[in-house]
Amino acid sequence: NAGVTQTPKFQVLKTGQSMTLQCAQDMNHEYMSWYRQDPGMGLRLIHYSVGAGITDQGEVPNGYNVSRSTTEDFPLRLLSAAPSQTSVYFCASSYSTAHGFNSPLHFGNGTRLTVT
Amino acid sequence: AQSVSQHNHHVILSEAASLELGCNYSYGGTVNLFWYVQYPGQHLQLLLKYFSGDPLVKGIKGFEAEFIKSKFSFNLRKPSVQWSDTAEYFCAVILSGAGSYQLTFGKGTKLSVIP
Numbered sequence: 001n002a003g004v005t006q007t008p009k010f011q012v013l014k015t016g017q018s019m020t021l022q023c024a025q026d027m028n029h030e031y032m033s034w035y036r037q038d039p040g041m042g043l044r045l046i047h048y049s050v051g052a053g054i055t056d057q058g059e060v061p062n063g064y065n066v067s068r069s070t071t072e073d074f075p076l077r078l079l080s081a082a083p084s085q086t087s088v089y090f091c092a093s094s095y096s097t098a099h100g101f102n103s104p105l106h107f108g109n110g111t112r113l114t115v116t
Numbered sequence: 117a118q119s120v121s122q123h124n125h126h127v128i129l130s131e132a133a134s135l136e137l138g139c140n141y142s143y144g145g146t147v148n149l150f151w152y153v154q155y156p157g158q159h160l161q162l163l164l165k166y167f168s169g170d171p172l173v174k175g176i177k178g179f180e181a182e183f184i185k186s187k188f189s190f191n192l193r194k195p196s197v198q199w200s201d202t203a204e205y206f207c208a209v210i211l212s213g214a215g216s217y218q219l220t221f222g223k224g225t226k227l228s229v230i231p
Contacts, residue, residue, distance in 0.1 A: 031217065040125070042206060042223035043160075050217055058218060090159060096217065104150060105219065107159040 002026050006091050006108035013081040013115045021076040021111050023091030029106070031096035032074040033058070034066065036087040037110075043090065049074055050096055081115045088112050118143050120209050122222035129197050130230050137192040137225050139207030146212040149190040150219075151181055154204045163205075166190065167212070177201070202229045 007022045025032065033048035045058030049068040063085060065077040074093075078085060092105040123138035141147065148167050152160040164175025171183040181192045190207060207222040 033219075035221075040223060043221040045218055045220075048217055056217070059220075092160075104162040104165055105152075105160075107161070109159050 004091055004093055004106050004108035006089075006111050008111060009109065011111060011113050013078070013113065015081060015083060015115060017081050019078050019081065021078075021089055021091075021113075023074045023076065023108060024072050025074075025091075025093040025106070026072065027093065027106065028071060029093035029095055030071070031103075032068065032091065032093045033105070034064070034074070034076045035090045035092065036060065036085075037090060038087050046076065046089075078113075081113075083115045086113060086115045118209070118211070118220055120207055120220050120222040122205075122207055122225050124225045125223075126226045126228070128228045128230065131199055132196050133229075135192070135194040135197050135201070135227070137205055137207075137227070139190045139192065139222060141188050141190070141207075141209045141220075143188075143209060143211055148210050148212050149181075149183060150208040151175065151179070151190070151192050152206045152208060152221075154206065154224075156203070160206065163192070197227070197229050199229045199231045201227060203227060 004025045030051045034046040035043040037043050044060045047066040049055045055066050089111045091108040094105045095103040119142050121140045150165045151163040153163050154160045164173050166173045166183045174180045179194050204224045204226045206224045210219045
């Protein structure tokens with residue numbers, strides 16, 4: 001009963017480096033999303049997906065790419081890391097229907113990213 | 117623009133005190149509402165949710181929240197807090213209905229309970 005699994009837990013990058021944060025869920029959830037959490041800012045939506053092959057931008061998408069080739073996986077790519085991307089990143093998933101999103105999110109344990 | 121406001125950044129209470137955390141939203145339609153809790157070093161967990169029906173919603177660990185549509189509010193309450201309630205609390209709102217997939221969080225309220 002793994003739920004939402006994120007890897008790695010911690011990562012340090014140099015400015016300009018790229019990397020991929022992994023997220024996998026085993027609950028057959030259609031909806032998956034990435035949030036970043038910064039002190040005093042709450043959680044802000046980066047990208048989300050409502051099913052395989054479908055992605056869309058959230059509130060703060062710049063500097064990040066996503067893809068959804070399978071229902072289970074939703075990786076987040078940092079193309080060229082910047083110090084402003086230092087944050088804690090959470091992946092979350094949920095059921096969703098054609099009538100919208102009305103189920104609670106299940107969160108992963110987070111990835112703490114530092115960009116120097 | 118849609119937004120969620122949590123009035124208090126940091127609340128400090130003694131054990132057994134009553135708690136009320138404010139949450140207001142600015143959305144122009146029917147909404148679904150959530151409260152999440154984040155214990156130190158952990159991920160967010162659902163406390164309670166409101167989709168429709170009775171506006172007084174009961175959640176886990178003795179928490180409850182009241183949806184007041186006329187005030188665009190969804191305040192979280194607990195009659196008697198415990199030290200273990202020390203955590204950060206987030207209100208979240210989403211428009212109800214087809215095509216609505218962006219859940220918006222407030223900035224959070226940190227609760228410290230003193231034994």
